[in-house]
Amino acid sequence: MYPQIITYLLTFIKYQDQMIRTLLTLLIGKNMFDKPKEQPVNQPYRKLQVDELPIIEPLQKLDYKILMKEYFENHGKLLKPVRRHANSKTSVPSNISCPKCGAPADYLYANNGGKGQYQCKVCACVFNQKNQYLKEAIMKCPHCLKTLEKVKERKDFDIYKCKNNVCSFYQRNLNGLSSKERKRFKENPHDFKMRYLFRQFHIEYKPLSKESPKKPKVDLSRLYVSPHTLGSF
Ligand SMILES: [Zn+2]
Ligand SMILES: [Zn+2]
Known part of the structure; x- marks a missing residue:
């Protein structure tokens, strides 16, 4: 009994399938009876190659002290540090200095609303923390x-x-x-x-160092499983 019903249902499904294809062909105007061609993709992909390191050359640096002395000689007054509004949301971290002339944070403008771009008041160099070291060197x-x-x-x-x-x-x-x-x-x-x-x-290596004040979320010294298990994450 069951095999008969199954055979009947399969025939019916096939019939429905034919019906659907015929209707789709009429509706879309494209033959829906052709089976899609399945061919394996055989395309030579480009493999990732890593070339050797470039030659890194330091750029000619300026000295903010000399630049400020020149400013004084030309303008007859000292170049003042950047005036910041007391309620300003943008701040310049005190550990940042200009990569080109070495001017301290007091002489740096937070350039684009606290998004991490700075401009040096002394030498006009524009930089951000990501490309700071790029301003210090050129790659060849x-x-x-x-x-x-x-x-x-x-x-x-x-x-x-x-x-x-x-x-x-x-x-x-x-x-x-x-x-x-x-x-x-x-x-x-x-x-x-x-x-x-x-x-x-763009990897900041400082937070990874042992001396970093930023502690990782996981304390690896309290790991109870073998280091191989950790490596498999
Ligand atoms: Zn500068
Ligand atoms: Zn080359």
């Missing part, structure tokens, strides 16, 4: 010594690229392509990683 391609250009800004990191066409790194990669790859490179240049890249992560 280790292969051709050209200054790297920032090409992308992501949430956690920026990407810098050597755009020099005669860079030995780029030339070597170009020459290493087979004629087939060369053709593909012309069509889809983004499938290939040809130029020197550097990813600069």
Whole structure:
């Protein structure tokens, strides 16, 4: 009895399916009887490559004391610290100083409503805590010594690229392509990683140090399981 009912129901479902497809074909004007083609994706993906570190060169620094002396000589008065309103919501942390001239926090404006951008009153340098060290140095391609250009800004990191066409790194990669790859490179240049890249992560290392006053939420010294278990999180 049961097998008969099941066979009947299956036939009925098939009939309904045909009906639905016919109605959909009429409604959408597209043949709904064709089965979708299922082909495995066989596309060569670009693998993540990490290039060596760039060459980091310190920038020429200014001295706020000399700049302030020059201001005094030119204007006949001292350059005053930034006047802050007593009820101002934006404040400048006292441990911040200008990355370019070293002026202390008293000479820094909180530039964009407390979002972390500052401007130095002494040398007019604009910076934020994330790029503070960038203002202190420039990064160069280790292969051709050209200054790297920032090409992308992501949430956690920026990407810098050597755009020099005669860079030995780029030339070597170009020459290493087979004629087939060369053709593909012309069509889809983004499938290939040809130029020197550097990813600069916005990680603040200070809170991670043992001396940091910020204590982590989890006290690892009181961990009762093996460190391997912790590593598997
Ligand atoms: Zn400055
Ligand atoms: Zn280069």
